[in-house]
Amino acid sequence: MSDTPPNSPTDEQWKQIKDVLATGNKIEAIKLYREFTNCQLFDAKQAIDKLYEELRAADPEKYPQAQGCMRMIVLAAALIYLFS
Numbered sequence: 538m539s540d541t542p543p544n545s546p547t548d549e550q551w552k553q554i555k556d557v558l559a560t561g562n563k564i565e566a567i568k569l570y571r572e573f574t575n576c577q578l579f580d581a582k583q584a585i586d587k588l589y590e591e592l593r594a595a596d597p598e599k600y601p602q603a604q605g606c607m608r609m610i611v612l613a614a615a616l617i618y619l620f621s
Contacts, residue, residue, distance in 0.1 A: 546573040558589055559599055 546554065550573045557566045563585060571581040593600040 544574045546570065554585070554588070555592065558585070558592060561601070563589065 550569070554566050554569050554573075557569060566589075567578070567581045567585045570576070570585055571578065574581070576584075589600060593602065
């Protein structure tokens with residue numbers, strides 16, 4: 538794995554990736570990055586995760602912490618327990 542992808546995204550492509558990340562869709566951002574750079578999935582995921590953390594540090598309201606589904610699973614389990 539190298540730090541520099543085979544092809545770096547253009548400024549317009551970076552804008553597209555950032556716009557997608559602002560919607561919270563990391564998977565789509567990874568797909569775009571792979572399309573733009575022709576890199577492997579692992580490298581794309583690492584690049585997008587790093588970018589997302591940098592964007593979150595700069596503008597946490599625009600790029601909020603991703604909410605996984607675990608919170609919903611715990612809530613559902615608690616409700617089932619309470620009402621059973």
